[in-house]
Amino acid sequence: MSKALRLSALRGAAFFGLLAALPSFNLAHWVLNMLVFTLMYAAMSSAWNLVGGFTGYPSLGHAAFFGVGAYAVALWFQHHAIHSGYEPFVILPLVGVLAGLIGLPVAAVAMRTRADVFAIVTITLLFVAQTLAFNLHSITHGAQGLSIDPAPFSPATFERPFYYVLVGLLALAMGITYLTIKSKVGLSLASIRADEDKARGIGVRVSGLKLLTFCVSVGLTSMVGGVWAYYEGFVYPQFAFDPLITISIVLMTFLGGRGTLWGPILGAFVLELSQQNLAYRLGGSQFYLIAYALVFLLIMLLLPRGILPTIQDRLRYRRRRAGAAEGDDRPSAPAPRTAAAKVAVGGGERA
């Protein structure tokens, strides 16, 4: 085991060990509730990062797939009974596959074009999906929404099953990200992000990889949506297909650092915990919409590359200066803005 590999394994074990242990500290319900939502966003940001961070296609439509997952679970349990309480979790993989299949033609059309047209198609998809959820009254019950039977878990530990399933989803998303970074796939995605035509020219399977990444990403997102629907017990079009969900996961990924393993998770924990606090203090008023937009604008202007890459650059710079002082100027990795560095960095773990 190389040193870097051991370090990242240690980091992962520590993080997930802590997450697994947290519920046994007898945390209050509101704390666990907050953690459940934070985990949802962490898992979705990590999934979005695959498309938006590594491949460089900024999807604004992930909330559509969140909604698809939510409605899929809600619709399934209109006709099936919940006995043990774990049935909705069991069908999650099916939900993920379904969303991936829906995502396939969307990606096939949208990813033929450049990144900004891709964003246009995905955001349109989101609004169309919301409109359909409102209008297809016979299936979705429109604005009335759908309800799911409450989970028969004991009230004292009600949040725990959801919590652990979400930890599992987060681990899945991060595991896929880790494998992507460590494998040829990550290198190929980085080359697509840097220059798609050149990547195709040197034999990267651009189209297939883009489709695969998008489908995996939206599949994961829809599974989170399914858990959310079951946790809330109600699905309404305006909450299942909420543009704020899209903007949140994009913002979290940007804040932490896109194209990194830990960035989206860091962003989700910072933003979702503070947002829950903010909503708690400012109430349900529209002020938090303004606060959210302002935070977003500030991050874009002041820290457009995210927390982790900025810190890493700083460290690298310091190390290089120290190295230069000792006359030991090893060729260190170039700053990850250049096209070459994007490819080079994609091969190694960035955070």
Add this chain to the structure above:
Amino acid sequence: MHAFIQGLILGLLTAGVYALMASGQTLIFGIMNVINLAQGAMVILSAYISYQLFKSFGIDPFLAIPIVTVGMFVIGVAVQLLFLRPLKREDRAELSLLVTFAIALLIEGIMSITWKTNYRSINTSYANSSWTVFGYQITLVRLWACVLSLVALGLLYVLLNKTRFGRAVRATVQNPESARLLGVESDRVAALGFGLGSATAAAAGSVYGLLYAFYPGSHYDLISLLLSIVVLGGLGSIGGAMVGAVVVSTSSAIVASTISPAWSAMTFFVILIVVLVVRPRGLFGSTARGAI
């Protein structure tokens, strides 16, 4: 058949307003390569402002257009200077999408607090008068809205084709690098161009407020509509935006009147997908700067 033609008339009359909004959107893209997701929010904000002017001072929304337009022009220039100009990086197109989305949310938040979240509409004395021609209904407001939008588009045409500033804008749209080499001050063009785009949103917004009831979240409906229009017309082409507006507006109105209003939002998406499959650069997009 009656429903079809009624839908066609309605769609054609509404097309002018949409063309006005979309021309601003496509202009901003042409100059800066920025897809302005806040265009819809600016339209709704203008609708609210002219609603307030009508309610507080009794100013007719049609007469309020110059006031609102100037106001939104200033706001547009400020937005460009504050939020878009600092994004001088290679991935500006990508970042600007997110920044304008955030601006849209900011405007939505401000509107929700100022005017609450229930539906508002501007009820002028002539709001309900209409003519019936051969059994088809033509509302007066819609006709006027169409005429006024065409006048505004005409003014935009004159501005772009007969003035020095217009020439600088057109040069930037055609080839930003060469324009800069020939002495066009790209920063100033970008700021004024964004202001101009917002001004078209303002003019369209005052008219929109007369035609439809609106609430702060209405801008979400406009985003997909406007985006499908500009992609269909070809990003950066104002003529394309007009043709796109006619196509999108009539087809969605016909779908609404013959099938069901529930499916009319779906037409945008279908049109968008068809364009991207058949002709990704849109009807009038140039190969160099179109969608591909």
